Amino acid sequence: MLNLIRPNQKNLRIWQVLVLVAFFAVWHFATRDPQAAFFFGEPIKVMARIWQWFTVGSGTLEVGFMDSTWFTLNFPAEIYPHLLVTLTETLLAFGIGTLLGLACGLWLALSPLTSAILDPYIKAANSMPRVILAPIFAMWFGLGIWSKVALAVTLVFFIVFFNVYQGVKEVSPVVLANARMLGASQRQLLRQVYLPSATSWVFSSLHTSVGLAFVGAIVGEYLGSARGVGYLILQAEGTFDINTVFAGILVLTAFALVLDTVVGMIERRLMKWQPKSGETEKM
Structure with missing residues (x-):
């Protein structure tokens, strides 16, 4: 029993x-x-x-660019337009930050001289509290979604960048020497050696980046927004409605877990070649 x-x-x-x-x-x-x-x-x-958020009332969301409105979306409940805005900001920041981190990490890992020149500036940028950039982004991009996306990108970028950089640096010199001896070009080394080595590091960073993308979007909505789950939480705080605050936190947590699960599914599909935990020791 x-x-x-x-x-x-x-x-x-x-x-x-x-x-x-x-x-x-x-x-x-x-x-x-x-x-x-x-x-x-x-x-x-x-x-x-x-339950009320997802079942009661109605909501609308105008979709457009700058001052022009292309079309208006109608929703069957209050939460959907706010949730769509926050998820859009999060996914854009997650995608842009990941691509930039991957590209810059590969570039500097494969360019030692450039890496040495930019090293103090990268460390300085990473040590900066990124939240203080939110008002600057609001001035540059306005109070729409792009100021929130820019803030969240700065959070995601460095996590992915440092993991990719370290993953490329961890490539075995013996493997590189054998590949070069067999006549592999720089492009073939990138595709067949460097990228597979960095992939596991990238996915390790993505699980952390999911939460940081949500953090960036919510902090941006906190500091200036008329839409988003962060905006709802801020309004509830202003009226001391702690139940609505916790409701917003739980909704965000649930969707962060969903996004993290999707990342995990993609990781398992792309990393089939990697031995599972404990299999290496058994072999």
């Missing part, structure tokens, strides 16, 4: 659900006191707020 309830790979999902249920149970009983509920919210009211 003890073996059946002991955590293992077969009942892993059950234990994960039990942890979630236990968390909400503790939260529920801890906030039965009105004073505690004021600061920490009540899970039942939080869930009710999420």
Whole structure:
């Protein structure tokens, strides 16, 4: 009987659900006191707020560029236009930041002299608190989605950049020497040696970058926006509606997990050649 309830790979999902249920149970009983509920919210009211967001009312979103409107989207509930704006900002920042980090990481890893010249400036840029750039981006790009995308890109870029750079640097000199001895060109080395070496490092960074892309989008919406889940959270904070604040946090967390799951599925598909954990030791 003890073996059946002991955590293992077969009942892993059950234990994960039990942890979630236990968390909400503790939260529920801890906030039965009105004073505690004021600061920490009540899970039942939080869930009710999420349900209202997705089922009650209606919403519209004008799609266009600059001052021109191309068309208007109509939604069956209040949350959808805000959620679409936040997810659009997140996905754009995630994609742009990943591509820029991948390109710059490969470039500097394969150009030691350029890397040495730019090294102090890259470290200085990475050490800068990127949140302080939000007002500057708002001045440059306005209060639309692009100021939020720019802020989130700065968060995603450095995570991907340093992982790609390190992944290329970790390529075995023996493998490089053997490939060159067989007549591999620089382009073939890039495709057959450097990129496969950096791929595992890239996907490792992407799991972190998903959360940072959401952080950048939400912080940007906090500082100036008329749409987005961050805007809803800010409005709720202004009226001390802690239940709506936690509702926004839970919605963002759920969609961040969905995006992270998609990244994991892509990783498993592209990394089939990589031995699973523990297989190398068995061989």
